[in-house]
Amino acid sequence: MATKKFKVGFFVGCVGAGGRDGRVSQTLLDLSQQLQCQSIVSGDVSYQIRELIPFNNGASFRGVFAKIRTTDIPHIGSTGGEEREIDLDDDEGVIEKNHFLYYRQNELLVYQSNGNGSTVEAFGRYFSDILNHTTVFNAILKADAMRRMMSADLEPRTIELSVARPTNPDLYPNDDWSSELFGLMAGIDGFKARIKISAEGAGRSRGRLMDRAKRVAAALVNSGNANIARIKMAGVEQPIDLIADRVIAQVSVEMNGRYPVSDEMFRALGEAKNQLAEDLDAVLGGQNALD
Structure with a gap:
């Protein structure tokens, strides 16, 4: 099966000034108990957390941050010149995904980069809207x-x-x-x-x-x-x-056609965190993850 390489970033979630207005991990736990996570609309794009699953008794989470675009939808085409519209219903759009892991210990986010998906800044705005408190994910430096x-x-x-x-x-x-x-x-x-x-x-x-x-x-x-x-x-x-000194990883993930296999992506994110445990421990003080 074909594989593709993805970048992975490591961040610490912070709600409000100094993290005094809540915890991202508690919000994820609350969201995981709902039938469907809240959707946030920003302009012509909607954002939503999907496939959210807690594990380790709620100490850790895996999920997908989805960006749904309903306007300016591209056409399907080929180098031979053929072109056609993507057939979508009125309530449908094009979806781009970022897979993530989140650990309650030290509020650690492990986030898959996707150039067509959402930045971690957009991920923070999603929580800011839900919590009504500015939420940021600060990159972990070496x-x-x-x-x-x-x-x-x-x-x-x-x-x-x-x-x-x-x-x-x-x-x-x-x-x-x-x-x-x-x-x-x-x-x-x-x-x-x-x-x-x-x-x-x-x-x-x-x-x-x-x-x-x-x-x-x-x-x-x-x-x-x-x-x-x-x-x-x-x-x-x-x-x-602030770019070169960040703790980052690169992972290779099996693809199902044009799309990464979700279970393999989550596995790769966990392995990236474990491989960089020494760098993360040096900043977070050890015990950065709950396995």
Whole structure:
């Protein structure tokens, strides 16, 4: 059987400021007890969690994050020139899926990348709508980068970003700064922007500014809109690269025609987490998963 390679990302779910407004794992447990998970509409696209199954007595979950598009449906065609419409009923659409595993211990998300599916930023917006509290999934950085990022002794001095504007406003990160930036780019018909933010002045105001800039940079990375996101810390020569320094994996999954076999995808996600247990333990403090 043919196989295909997929990227896998690792994230920590956080509901509200400092995670004080709930837990994603509890929301997943509640959703798993419903006949059908809630569908969230954003523009011409609907999002829904499907195939949600708890295991390990509710300590872990597997599921699919589905994006259903009902407009701008592509045609079926061939290189020979033949073309026809996809025959869909009025309440049907084209579905793209991202498989995921979620572990209550440390609120760890293992998320399959799918270029035609949903970013982890969209996954966060789904929970934000359900819970009425901003929910984000923060990418897990490698231990050395995380230590530099969190060190109280090191201040960020410059943040460098290169971002591409998505044509669909629904794909903007969930923060005012990003929306204003992309709005400005749209107003001048700009597609790509490269920005360098330097810290000036001193004291608490600079610290708050740069902390906010760090959050914006992380959101742009998680949304898939940034292809460069580097933070230069004072006194450290090597900048933190929010893209290259992430903990990621690549898995090979058996395909059923054009589609990955779901059980094999879930198995591969679990194996990726186990193979990177040392990297995850170094950041999360050990016992990151419940088998």
